[in-house]
Amino acid sequence: MKHTYHIQGMTCNGCRTSVEQKLSEVSGVTNVSVNLEKEEAIIQMQGHIDTATFQKALPEKYTISEKKTEKNVFASTGNGNDEDNIFSKAETEKSKLQQLKPLLIILGYIAIATVLLNYQRENWNSAMLDFMGLFFIVFSFFKILDLKGFPDSFRMYDPLAKIVPAYAWVYPFIETALGLMFLMRFEIPIALIATLIILGITTVGVTKILLDKKSIQCACLGTALKLPMTEATFIENTIMIVMAVVMLTRIL
The missing domain is CATH 3.30.70.100 (Alpha-Beta Plaits)
Incomplete structure (x- = not known):
């Protein structure tokens, strides 16, 4: 309804x-x-x-x-014809893909920039650091665009931000600092551990929202772009966590 x-x-x-x-x-x-x-x-x-x-x-x-x-004109009429349900499902998936378009474009640009920075290098180990650095810089930029609205959105699903409201206010700047650390190759082990902690906490909150099947706005791109909380958000965080773990195993 x-x-x-x-x-x-x-x-x-x-x-x-x-x-x-x-x-x-x-x-x-x-x-x-x-x-x-x-x-x-x-x-x-x-x-x-x-x-x-x-x-x-x-x-x-x-x-x-x-x-x-x-009323959803594509909803099932109850006459046993599954064609109505197919139309409804296709319409929902189309809408979700359209909503995720900004995220996919941004991740694509970050990936292309990473390739351009590393394609002449024999060793691609630094490519992951460049990707993570660009990821944090770009995503923190969108959060900083609306510092007033971001904390409220972030506290809706991040467990630590719910307990410590001030954390939501400084989070965009934490991402900026981590991005600079990765790009400048400064204290990489500390940056990797911090990445695992902050994204690990956020992923716990995202997982709970997905399991509860609630639909809220994801704050990963701030409030400037309306992005729904979906499995893509979970995958996005997981990729960064996996990269951090891989780089830690190579460095330590």
Whole structure:
């Protein structure tokens, strides 16, 4: 069941993230997507939830009212024809791929830059360090674009950021420091260990979100680009963790 609501009172990405988080915590809600520009929230729920319940979950500065109910024209009609389900699945996968397009393009550019920096070298051991350095620099840049909105998004799934709010504020700068350390080849063992720790913690949170089948915005590209929390986020972190482990075994 999917309903669209009008939200009044949102003024920034931090507001959008806060509203999205509060609505996601309402019992029976399976997915929440908040659009700041349109001032609306699309909520998927297991059963009917009245608007008053959502209003109670939000801070007083926000006002929520139902706009309309959306129906999936591709949903199964119950007549035993699986063709309807195929259309529905194809539409969902297409939407997810479109949402992940920014992430795939950025990772592609980082990979190309790494190849260009290392293609004339006989030893490609440093290629992984270049990739990790560029990865952290680029991803920290997108987080720093909205330092006000990023912490709220990050705290929605990172276990340490939930306990220590200040960690979410300094996290983009930690990534920047790690990126510079990898690119400048400065204290590489320390940078690798730090990478394992911070990405390991984040991966635990990402895994929990995926297992709970909740749909929230991933903060890996900050709030400037709307990226859903999917298996791609888990894979992205896992690749970096594997690289860090491989480089540590070679150095130590």
